[in-house]
Amino acid sequence: MNIDVIDSVKEVSCERISGKNVVVIDVLRATSTIVTALANKACCVIPVEHIEAAWEFYNNRKKEIVILGGERDAKIIKGFHFGNSPLSYKEESIKGKEVVLTTTNGTRAIKSCVKAEKLYIASFINATAVVEQLIEDKEDVAIVCSGTYEKYSMDDALCAGMIISLIDKQGEITTIDMGWTVKELYEAYEHDLHEVLKNCSHYKRLEVNGYTEDLRYCLQRDIYDIVPIYKDGYIRGLKENDHDR
Template sequence: MKIDLIISAGDIKKEKVLHKSAVVIDMLRATSVITTAMNNGCKRVIPVLTIDEALETAKNIKEEVILGGERKGLKIDGFDFSNSPLEYSRDVIGGKTLIMTTTNGTKAIRGSIGASSILIGSVLNARAVAEKLLKLKDDVVIVNAGTYGQFSIDDFICSGYIINCLKEMTAVELSDVASTANYVYENNSDIKSFAKFAKHYKRIMELNLQEDFEYCCKKDTIKIVPEFVDGEIIIR
């Protein structure tokens, strides 16, 4: 299995994802939200790029809809919830459709179209993602959402953990950047401690989101792997 890594949503190129299994990671916090919401019974998540697209999509859906997301880490005016996974409890999201737009994560998901499979990854479901990739038997590209188009330490260490899980399961051929991510994880397996070096961590602390940070750094608490299929994220 060949494994490559893209360092931010702004660096996605079609040929890098084409016909591969892509794993999109925005651990602080979009993919952690999606994984949590789906684990708590969310019917589907529709990731969109803009606020206007989210509002328009909501108008055209007859079933009960939740609007969620952020801009610069803050809840969007008129939306139901922000980008905190702790808000998406079973009683809130169970059986409903979540329409979501975020600064980095939803851009990375939509930018990965062309991959044979698009999986939603986080620290929360990292080992489950690795197990799913093993079953798919494709080459892999891990897509880091990054932060405002730039490399992000938090997504990178999460990628390293998923790569490390795959190394335990099968023979892998790593690109230089994937090998670096694995090396970083092997020498910093306490994800929470290492992620505190991230610029994104400082922003999370500025917004008093310590609980979100603690939650998003918990390894393998969720066993499902959401997938982006035909414009929506589902479990299949």
């Protein structure tokens, strides 16, 4: 398995993702929110890049089955039901509903990768489940770190490092470039992710805005075994997608 690590959304290109299975990561917080929403029995998550697109989808559907979620600059969008805190997406609020999500970085990264062979969604909270699927697929992989405002983000890099570390333990890696660096970074700090992230700008921004509980939640590992996959505009759990065929 060849693995390419793309360190921010601005580095995504057709050449780098064509014919590959792609994993999009936005630990803080979009992909953590997507995994959580599906784990709490949302019907699906619909990622959109722009606020206007979210409203358009909402206005063309039955209001009682759609949840609007999203943020700009880490703050909830005016008029939306929820922001981008995964802790907001509780089963009693979202079960059986379609979650339309737009975020500053994560949903943009997802939409930039829709031409991938398969497009998976990962965070620390479901990393091992995604790794198991990648190993089962036996295809080359591009890991896309969403980044923060088109720049490298340490939290996403550490999650990419975890994914690579787990794959490497199975002896499945053929070639990899910068991935070895993030793998070694993760293995050096895997017992205290908060320590390495506490001085990073995005971590600090969430902390200052009162999202300390989100930080604790998003840096947990493997609390879900769900594998979200994007197909035709919708993100669902892989097993659900298989059942639909």
